[in-house]
Amino acid sequence: MEFSNLIFYAFSIVLLFSGVMVVTSRNPVHAVLFLVLAFCTAGAIWMLLHAEFLAIAIVVVYVGAVMVLFLFVVMLLDINIDRLREGFWRYLPLGLLVAVLVVFQMAVVLRGDYFQLESLAPPTAPAANASNTQELARELFTHYAYPFELASMILLVAMVAAVMLTLRRRENSRFNNPVDQVRVKRADRVRMVSMPTERDEPAAPADAGDAPPAEPK
Amino acid sequence: MMQEFIQPVADLFGPVWPLVWTLAKIVGIVAPIFVCVAYLTLAERKIIGFIQVRVGPNRTGPLGLLQPIADGLKLLFKEVILPSQASSVLYYLAPVAVLAPALFAWAVIPFSEGWVLADINAGVLYLMAVTSISIYGVIIAGWASNSKYAFLGAMRSAAQMVSYELGMGFALVCVLMVAGSLNLSDIVRSQGTGTFASMGLGFLSWNWLPLLPMFIVYLASGFAETQRAPFDVVEGESEIVAGHMIEYSGMAFALFFLGEYANMILVAALTSVLFLGGWLSPVGFLPDSFLWLALKISFILFLFLWVRATFPRFRYDQIMRLGWKVFIPLCLFWVLVTGVWIMSPLSIWK
Helix, strand or coil: CCHHHHHHHHHHHHHHHHHHHHHHCCCHHHHHHHHHHHHHHHHHHHHHCCCHHHHHHHHHHHHHHHHHHHHHHHHHCCCCHHHHHCCHHHHHHHHHHHHHHHHHHHHHHHHCCCCCCCCCCCCCCCCCCCCHHHHHHHHHHCCCHHHHHHHHHHHHHHHHHHHHHHCCCCCCCCCCCHHHHHHCCHHHHCCCCCCCCCCCCCCCCCCCCCCCCCCCC | CHHHHHHHHHHHHHHHHHHHHHHHHHHHHHHHHHHHHHHHHHHHHHHHHHHCCCCCCCCCCHHHCCHHHHHHHHHHHCCCCCCCCCCHHHHHHHHHHHHHHHHHHHHHCCCECCECCCCCCCHHHHHHHHHHHCHHHHHHHHHHCCCHHHHHHHHHHHHHHHHHHHHHHHHHHHHHHHHCCCCHHHHHHHHCCCHHHHCCCHHHCCCCCCCHHHHHHHHHHHHHHCCCCCCHHHCCCCCCCCHHHCCCCHHHHHHHHHHHHHHHHHHHHHHHHHHCCCCCCCCCCCCCCHHHHHHHHHHHHHHHHHHHHHCCCCCHHHHHHHHHHHHHHHHHHHHHHHHHHHHCCCCCCC
């Protein structure tokens, strides 16, 4: 067996194990961390296919950004694990149906002759110094320029919509303008007063402030 | 010459030699980093002492040079306490998850012409991936400690790191647009070419000058990413005591400490490689050498300590404002400017 096959099987075992643990682990935080492991392992398997850009992008995007926010949400929400497990048997048939459909679709694409995968020429091995990123960028900005722009517009619209849906202006929230704060001069805050330390006239009679009250209340 | 000494050893190991040789190189990179980390802590105390007109540690060994070793031994012999109700596996995993990414990144850093462990095409991407996973250690530490202070610290830290990663990423985009490559060695080499380099004034053609706003953004984001002053609300000694590592003691705490300083050295090394010309010599008549890189890293590290001794801590909302409302629009604008500049006849990179 080739060494890269060995690595592939090792990563596959880790990937499957972490996938199962995502679903079965009792603690939601552990589940999210297993999902992180699954993403990293998937990235490593893509790396074996010489897809280094995608392999690193999945780590940057999913592990570095998406899962961090996910972890936040899971940690901050008070999730009752027993309530989540209540509907397990009720949802099982539906889940199994979806699983069977997914497997069926994959089998049609990978095994069937509808797409004639057998007749395609096997991909040629990339040159030793080929840059995956450059190739991808060239395709994306020449052949697929319009679909790429369209996808980015859809993402932008979704982002604006998400912000507008969750934005609520609070009437009583206070805001300091940092520009004003930086521009402040000493004269705006402090007033220097020149006055003698002691007064010449005798102090007021001591009945107001410092005399103890005559009788306790 | 080197080959003659290595060849008999290589024959001894036979087919596993590449593995052994790579491991030897990894040890050759990691061991000096740990020595640097140890003496960076001493340098920090000495330099801040100097700035504040104090002496600093001077009793352990000559000039206090054995102080880091004494500190290390003390931490090693202390008991590691596991808080009750803590999630024990994650609790012990967190310090490792903080330290390890700070060491992963050194795989792609070129120390001199050809002196790099993994000379990969996607070097900058790899760096972004590796630095983005270091946040997990902090979050896990905050959550697994089962303590409110630790959790608050972890939340602050995570929000801060996510915000400043974007600015850092855009600064990197500008650098790789100018260099035309994701390979760190190529980025350094590209800084050695251009109008000023051919005049013998190499330091003017390094990226820091043409990309000055990005250099500042990268350096400030580096301070924020490593959670050093003035962005140290995570530790915030006067408010939340020590942030995510409050419950840790002994060697577990020491690993967090090592991770923080290893990250500082990493950011300094990256700034030197991306913006200050790596191993290139500043002027034409001096040879390029690893020593230049060491000098540049030391200068950035000194900057870290200088800033810590000089500036007060940012308020939290101002940290967020700086990251999202100042750095990101500036970066987006400068990406555009750089693109137009490269394509215009005024380009200095051709």
